[in-house]
Amino acid sequence: xxxxxxxxxxxxxxxxxxxxxxxxxxxxxxxxxxxxxxxxxxxxxxxxxxxxxxxxxxxxxxxxxxxxxxxxxxxxxxxxxxxxxxxxxxxxxxxxxxxxxxxxxxxxxxxxxxxxxxxxxxxxxxxxxxxxxxxxxxxxxxxxxxxxxxxxxxxxxxxxxxxxxxx
Numbered sequence: 361x362x363x364x365x366x367x368x369x370x371x372x373x374x375x376x377x378x379x380x381x382x383x384x385x386x387x388x389x390x391x392x393x394x395x396x397x398x399x400x401x402x403x404x405x406x407x408x409x410x411x412x413x414x415x416x417x418x419x420x421x422x423x424x425x426x427x428x429x430x431x432x433x434x435x436x437x438x439x440x441x442x443x444x445x446x447x448x449x450x451x452x453x454x455x456x457x458x459x460x461x462x463x464x465x466x467x468x469x470x471x472x473x474x475x476x477x478x479x480x481x482x483x484x485x486x487x488x489x490x491x492x493x494x495x496x497x498x499x500x501x502x503x504x505x506x507x508x509x510x511x512x513x514x515x516x517x518x519x520x521x522x523x524x525x526x527x
Contacts, residue, residue, distance in 0.1 A: 377437070378404040379399045469490075
């Protein structure tokens with residue numbers, strides 16, 4: 361995205377004096393598939409959408425170079441900034457349900473999640489709708505006294521055990 365600030369400028373001026381020039385400059389950049397812009401009061405945002413398989417780092421460098429060569433921008437306009445915007449929206453939603461416990465559901469989902477993460481091009485697999493495992497531990501007061509412990513000792517032992525990943 362190419363963002364240019366032009367303080368106090370109307371949306372029409374932003375469009376005419378900034379957005380159109382940025383669009384014209386980045387249109388010929390290799391890998392650019394389409395361009396969309398938003399012109400608002402005082403700000404121009406021009407988005408370049410890249411063809412699949414385009415080297416994003418190189419395209420950003422080429423866009424930055426093209427934008428830096430634009431002439432005739434208003435003197436009050438700030439220097440344009442070029443940044444990568446990564447979108448993360450679900451492409452596939454997989455629903456798994458059944459008459460089983462949540463713990464059994466988690467065990468069922470784990471290998472499916474790993475298989476989906478192994479697919480080339482998959483950026484993220486995020487199960488939702490499952491609660492975190494919560495343990496409730498009841499301490500036997502007689503056993504605590506018998507071993508000369510306090511609840512603090514028990515809590516410390518549980519915390520140490522948990523940090524080792526054994527819980």
